[in-house]
Structures are given as structure tokens and as C-alpha cells.
Amino acid sequence: MKQVKEPSFDPIEDLRKAGIRLEVLRYLAIGIFVILTGRLWYLQVMNTAAFAEKAEQNRTRILTIPARRGVIFDRKGRVLVTSQPSYNIVISRKDVKNFSELSDLLVANLDEIDKDWLSRRFEAAKFEAKYESIVVKEMATAADVSWVEAHQYEYPMIRAEEAPRRFYPYAIMAAHALGYVGEVDKKELNDSASPFNKEKGYKLGDIIGKSGIERTYNEILMGKDGERTVVVDSRGRIQREISRNEPVPGRDLYTTLDLDIQKMAEDQTDTMPAGRGVIVVSDPNNGEIFALVSHPAFNPNVFSLSSKTDEGKDKIRELYEDSDKPLFNRATQGTYPPGSTWKLMTSVAGLNEGVITPENSRIQDGGIQLGNYYMNSLSNYGMPDVVTSIARSADGYFYRLGLKMGAERFEKWVKIFRFGERTGVDLPREVSGTIPTRQVKENITRNIMKRRKTENGQPWTEQDDEAARKAAKWTEYDMAASAFGQGTNAATPIQLLRYVGGLAVGGRMYTPHLFLKAEPGTDREGKSHPEAKFEDRNQYQVPMNEAIHDIVRKGMWQAVNAGGTAGAAAVEGFDVCGKTGTAQVASNDKAGSKNKDHAWFMSFAPRDKPEMAMVILTENAGFGGKQSAPRAKPIYEDYYRRTRGLPDPAAVVSAAADVNKQ
Amino acid sequence: MFASNRRYLADFDWVLLGLAMLVAAFGILEISSAEPAPGLWRRQLVGFAIGLMVIFVTTLFDYRRIVNVAPFLYALGLVLLALVMTPLGKEVNGNRSWLFIGSQGFQPSEFAKIFTVLMLANYLSGVKKRPLDLRTVIIAGIIWAVPTVLVFLENDTGSALSYSSFMIAMLFLSGLRWNWLVAGILAVILAIVLAVPAVKNCKSYKCERIKAVYWPELADKKYRYQNDQSEIAVGSGGIFGKGPGGSTQGTLGFVPEVHNDFIFAVASEEWGFVGSFLSLTVYLAIITRLIQIARRSRERVGLLLVAGFAALLLYHVAVNVGMVVRLLPIMGIPFL
Secondary structure, eight states: OHHHHOTTOOHHHHHHHHHHHHHHHHHHHHHHHHHHHHHHHIIIIISHHHHHHHHHHHHEEEEEEOOOOOOEEOTTSOEEEEEEOOEEEEEEGGGOSOHHHHHHHHHHHSTTOOHHHHHHHHHHHTTOTTOSEEEEESSOOHHHHHHHHHTTTTOTTEEEEEOOEEEOTTTTTTHHHHOOEEEOOHHHHHOTTSTTOGGGTOOTTOEEEOSHHHHHTHHHHOOBOEEEEEEEOTTOOEEEEEEEEOOBOOOOEEESOOHHHHHHHHHHHHTOTTSOEEEEEEOTTTOBEEEEEEESOOOTHHHHHHTTSHHHHHHHHHHHHOTTOTTSOHHHHOOBOOGGGGHHHHHHHHHHHTSSOSSOOOOOOSOEEETTEEEOOSOOOSSOOHHHHHHHTOHHHHHHHHHHHHHHHHHHHHHHTTTTSOOOOSSTTOOOOBOOOHHHHHHHHHHHHHHHHHHTTOOOOHHHHHHHHHHTOOOHHHHHHHHTTOSSOBBOHHHHHHHHHHHHHTSEEOOOBOEEEEOOEEOTTSOEEOOEEOOOOSOEEOOOOHHHHHHHHHHHHHHHHSSSTTGGGOOTTTOOEEEEEEEOOOOSOOSSGGGSOEEEEEEEESSSSOOEEEEEEETTOOOHHHHTHHHHHHHHHHHHHHHTTOOOHHHHHHHHHHHHHO | OHHHHHHHHHHSOHHHHHHHHHHHHHHHHHHHHHOOSHHHHHHHHHHHHHHHHHHHHHHHSOHHHHHHTHHHHHHHHHHHHHHHHSTTOEEETTEEEEEEETTEEEOHHHHHHHHHHHHHHHHHHHOOOSSOOHHHHHHHHHHHHHHHHHHHHTTOHHHHHHHHHHHHHHHHHTTOOHHHHHHHHHHHHHHHHHHHHHHHHOOSHHHHHHHHHHOGGGSOHHHHHHHHHHHHHHHHHTTTOSOTTOOSTTTTTSSTTTTTTTHHHHHHHHHHHHHHHHHHHHHHHHHHHHHHHHHHOSSHHHHHHHHHHHHHHHHHHHHHHHHHTTSSOOOOOOOO
């Protein structure tokens, strides 16, 4: 029946036709395989290099191992600055999907972290496009770190990152000498004149010295970060380490500072009436600085421990905005008229030039009529000799000495003393000050006139040059004022320290410096260095024969020990020699302490074999003899007692109290 | 009995079994390399053993007797597919296509596929017509459509499309008119061309997966990631590969689903062009071997059965490798 119904169907023919169609299927299969093979050829043979690189970038991460920064010691090996192991808690931004969930998580599990602060932090981080990671906590506690490490698998976006912190155990003490550290600026990286530019191998994120010896000796202190290359999985979890470059630690550095003297000096600046001033102490025999205080100071820990927290940022802003400028190093950057401390310079100049002689140095003291101007003198000792004039700070004597000497010879000696030049102290951004010379007066006058003309939109002509020269004519008044330390005269405390040290040792001027030695070690380029010591290439001699040196010492000794202006500095048995000075403050602000004069006291001791030179400046306090000389006394006393092995009076008192108790 | 045994051994296609075992072994090796934890590759090993047993048990029966019970098997397949739609069905990786017996999950669509091939062989071998008439094509279409729609509703596009592969091949071999076939192909091409603008604008995950391959710049980064990483895995393998165990893209989790859908990516990364070309060649050998067997068949039913499975295998290899090498969108299609 079926065959009748479908007569056309032939099973043999059906299979034959099907067989032909199977061939079609086979060619289809072959075609598909050719296409797939072609694609594989394209990916695996033609473009394999590009894909291999992508795979490598996928799986490897280079993590830095921070190098330890060198420790800074005082001259006796006491630690002044060190680096603490510390961790930051960091979020890798890419892997965060929900910030609010994450912040709940962090608040719940990290110590002392504030939700509001975190949300502000995340908000702020949106604009920090540059960085892949957000620091959510600095100086994480051990509990924080262990929580993060325990939950690495659940929350791979939270990491604990090693970030050693610069730590200044004495906080504010010697802050201006030591400086502080921070991340290198982009501006500095791109500035070819900067010591921290890219060509020198610095890169974004490097911690460098920002001021003080941290900055000057950054090359010694800073190590070279190591690197480890690790394999990560697709979620960024570290699987294993492929290679490791150990970091090169920075070299330890010994400063010339003496912690004991520094402490005493800090105590003295703390009580300065206007809250501003300087004390610098050095060894006059080589320029080593024992103590450097610029007051007010700052706490360098603020920069290294909390620069990324809101609290720390506020503190840093306060430091910048404070009108007393705590970040400003008054010792090397502040310039003040040297006042009467300058009289030693004038004396040495006059004696060397023969204007006066050791045998005959008597000149009239008291006020003087200069043209139609009467120049007052606070002293009138008749016809004093130079020693008395130094001891009593006889202004009238030095007016006349200056006038006798004349500008030519006077200026020659200003330059021999190298006023108006940087001392070369090993601190950044030292200024050079201004000297009272004809050229300087002319420059200042011309600049003022020029400014006035430009403000009125007028051009500066040759006639104007001539007019400026006339206006800046060196008068007798200029000569007299310059001779006793006023005029266009401004010096830094560190310049006066070099000066007084030179006076103490008979004219040898050593460069004041803070660097004592550095331990041997390897630098950032991998070169090894032996122990390094300070080399004073800048020292020089101011001509000063024995007779002149005697006069200087006698005058300064008498100022302290024989009824002179600086009696308050006298220390029994130690022969302190000194000279007070009062720097007149020109100010329109009649009321308030800012109008008061700055008080100077420069000194050295003991007279015959000086061990210590010191400059004290008390800003807006009044007379040097009253305000600054008394502050030298406890510092000398303490040093004298310690070096001579005398008992500590405080200890004696407390021992006595103990005896009484028993 | 002994005689029949000897015939059994003589008739058995040892070459085919050898090739199949080769790919299975390679698969287990690569899974163990991608996921060294013993759970997965051990499971694959167990599956391999079960597969071998099924092969031998199946060969003990005459395939015609199996084809004869095809309607019952087909009905069973449909019931299982329907069960997936009930609360008994479980969703795994976005596909609600799983049933569980205890902790052991399986996808009814994989079984229903085989049962549908059997059912089509059963039906088409009974049709004594060449070329096929419209009625036959419609009935065959219904046999195909019911399970396909069910699988499609389970969101398993890759499997749903695999049903088309053997259906078209079996209709074609049974004598589908050329002009109908060409018309159908043209219709599909036209539909694709018309769909292009809509796909470009559409944001569903299926559209995103398509865009990720053909218009990566339009695709969501999230969807591009898998394609990118898979491509990197294959490309970074180079000519000779990174060696066994040398995969980084796979073992470190950049390539997703390495132990099943993307195992070919890991294999290509470790064995390079040489390895991936060889493994494709083995597959091509299996498929041409199957086609050869089909040609030698003296009955339409045997021919259709073998060719249907060949087409299904071809589809699986083409789609899986195609998606790994970024020629086709990602669909859940296992390779081995």
C-alpha cells in the first residue's frame, strides 16, 4: 500500500542524494575551521606581542618598598630625628563600587574613624584624579592593620600600605635647624634649577626634606626605595612575589647641635616678651653650631604625621597664616639692623687703618652737629678710649670715628668682614642682608624714585639717573649712622654669629654649620661613600693683630664684667665677653610692642680660650643689655657647670630636700 | 553470543573513540590547570567515566530500537524542561535552566537535545518523500520548536540556538528543497541586517554582549571585559603558548568561567597557536569521521542520527571557540 502511495520514493536514490548533501556539511565544517584557525592565527601569531604585554600588565603590579630615611643625631649621638614604621590604610578607588557601604564598613572596623570625615574625604578624592588610591587613615593602629590583612580576601580594595613616618621626638625643638619633610612638589620636579628635579631621579610621591638640614642633606638622608613585582589576580589580590629590589636605606647624619645647649636656648626664647626672637650658639674655633632657635617655631611632626588628615591640614594652614611666621627661620632669613654690635667692626677697621691706634684711641664722645642736623648721643664720656667706648657703647665716639675714617676705608672693611654676603650656613634659603655703603644707598634711592615714576606712568630717563645719584649723595649723617650700626644696614643673626666668633678667635671667620659627619653608605645612584665630614671651604681671615684682638676682647669683657652695658650676662669664673645692641625699628605703628626696638646681645666665652660664641636677638623688646644679655647667662652657666663637672644647683637643692625628709 | 561479540568489537569505531577520549583527556587536563582545586576536574573525570559507560551500554543496543522509543524519551525531555519552569528549577549564572537531584545539578536542555535529535530521526526516517513537502517540514518544525521555545524561555539562548543546528542539518539531509533553504538563509540574513540598528541602541545584556564583539566602542565596559580578557588570554599564548600551568589570564581570574565556557581560552594561552590548532583539528577529525560514518549508513535513520550529532558538535565547537576568540557573542556554550 505504502509503495503505491509514494511511488517516487527510492531509498537507494535517497541515500545517494543525502550522501551528496553530507559533503556540503563536511565543507561547511571545514570552512568554519578555516575561519576559526584564521582568527587564532591573527590573535596568536600576528598580534601576540601586544596581547602578551596586556597580559603582563594585567597580572603584575610594582609595589614600592619605602627606604628608611637616615637618622639625625646631635653631636653626642642623641637621636633628634628618626623614622617610625607606620602604616596607612588605603582604598584602591577602582575597586570601590559603593562608597557609603564601604564607609560604614570602615567606621565599624577601624579605630577612631569618623563617618562625616570619611564622606568628606571620599568627596574630595573625586577631584584627585591623579591618584589611584585614597588614604583613609594615616598611622593606622596595629588592630587596624591586622583587621585589613585578615579581610584581604573579602575586601581586596582595602590595603594596609607601609609608610614610614619621620618622627621628631623633641617636636618643636630645633625645628628650624632640622626642618621637616613632605612630598616633593610638582613644580620642583619640573624646575631644572631645583635640586629635586626629575633629572636627578626624583618622582612624584617622593618624601624629601622641605627645610632645614632635612633639605640641605637630603641626598645623604634619603634612601632609594626598593621595588617588588608581584602577581595579582583579577581583583588585585597579591598572589606571589616575582622579584624584589631591596631598598637602600639613607645614611645617618650627626649634627653639630648639642641637645643640652639647645634645650637651654629654647627655654630662654620661650620667655621673650613679644614671643619672637633668635638664639644661635656655636663653637668659634670651627663654626659648629651648638644650638639654633628661631622663635616661634613649629612642630615638624605635623607635616610628616598628619599632612593628609583634616586636622593636620588645619594645623599646617595655621602655621602659614600666623603673623609671627613660625615657619620663617629668623636666624638665617631674618635681617635686622645690627645696632651697636657693629661698633666692633668699626673699631677693627679704624685700628687697622690707623685712624686710631691701640696707644692713642681717644676721640670726643657725645652728640654732634652735622650741618643743620644735630645727632644725639645717649652717652657722653668726654674723650674715652676705644676699649671704654666698646664697653659703654659710646655712640658719639663712633660717629666721629666713622667720620674720620671716611666712606672709602669704611666700606673696604665692611667687605673684608663679608657683611652683605651669605655665610654659607648649611640651611636652605639663607639671605645676604644689606650693607651701609654708598652704592647700596644709591640703589635704594633709585629704586624708590623709579617705583614712584612707574606708578605715575612716566618713563625713567638718564636725567632721572642723575637726579637719583644726587639724592643718594653720601652725607656726614650717613657716615656717622653707618659707623654705629644704623643706616642701610641689616644683618642676619647667623652673620653676627660668624662675626662674633671671628672676633673671639682673632679674626678667623669659620662658616657656621650644622653638619658634623655622615655615616658611610650607598647613595641613591648606588655609589658608595666613606664617612663624610664637614669641610669649611669658605673660611677666611679678617686681619686683626694681637693688639687689636686684645682691644676687642677687653672692650667686650668690660661690657660684661666691668660696669658695661651687658653686666647681666656675667658668669662667675667663665669670663663672658659681649656686646649689646639695639636695632631701631622704623614703624608707623606707634602703639603696641611691634614698635619697640630689637635687642641684640652677641658674646663669647671664656675670654682667653673661647669655647662658645652666641648671638641673642629679642624682637621688639627694647635694650639689648636689659632684654638679651640676661638670657645668655643661664646658657653659659649651664655649659660651664657641665663642662667643669660642677654640681647641678637644682640637683643639690633636691638632694638637700631628700636629706631633710629623712 | 561470542560471535556477536566479535562482530561488535570489529564494528566498533575505535578511531572515533580514541579521538573523543583525546579531547576529553585534554579537557580534564586544562580544567585542572585552570582550577587546580580538585573539585572541578575530579567531577569532570567522573563525568568522563559515566560518559564511557553510557557509550558502551548504548552500543549494546541496536540504535534502531533506541530510535523506536524516541517519542517516550522526547516526552520525558519536555517534562524535564517544563519542570525547570516550576519552583524546582534553579538559576545558575543567569540561566534558569537547572534541576537538582540532591546537590548534583544538571541541565535538562542537554538531555532534551539528544532526545530531540532521536525524535527528529524517528520522524524523518519514516517520511518516504524526497524532496520534503511542506507538511513534513511543519511537523518537523513543531518537534523542534517545542523544546527550543522552552529552552529559550529559560534564558539559555546558546542552547536554544543549538537545536536549530541539528534541525536544519537533518531537514537538509532529508531532502529539503534548495530554494526553501536559500530563502530561509536570506530571511535570516535580512532579519539580522534589520536588527542591527535596534541592537546598537538596545541596552539589555544580550545586546551588550553582541555589541561587545562587533561594536566594542558602543558596549558597556562591564560586558566588554570578558571578551577583552579572553582575547588577551588567547593572544598572549603566542605560537607555542606559556606551557602547561603557565596560564596567568585564567588562573588569576581575569578570564571568567575558565573551567567551562572559557576553557578554550586557557588551553590556547597554555598551548599557543600550535595547541589550539591541534585541538581544533581533532574536533574536525571527529566531525568528518562522523560524516563518513553517516555516508556509509545503509538506512536514512542511521544517517540522520549520526549527521544530527555531527551538526550539534560542529555548532558547539564553532560557537564556543568563536566566542573565545571574539568572533561571536558570549553565550553559555560548553566546549568539551
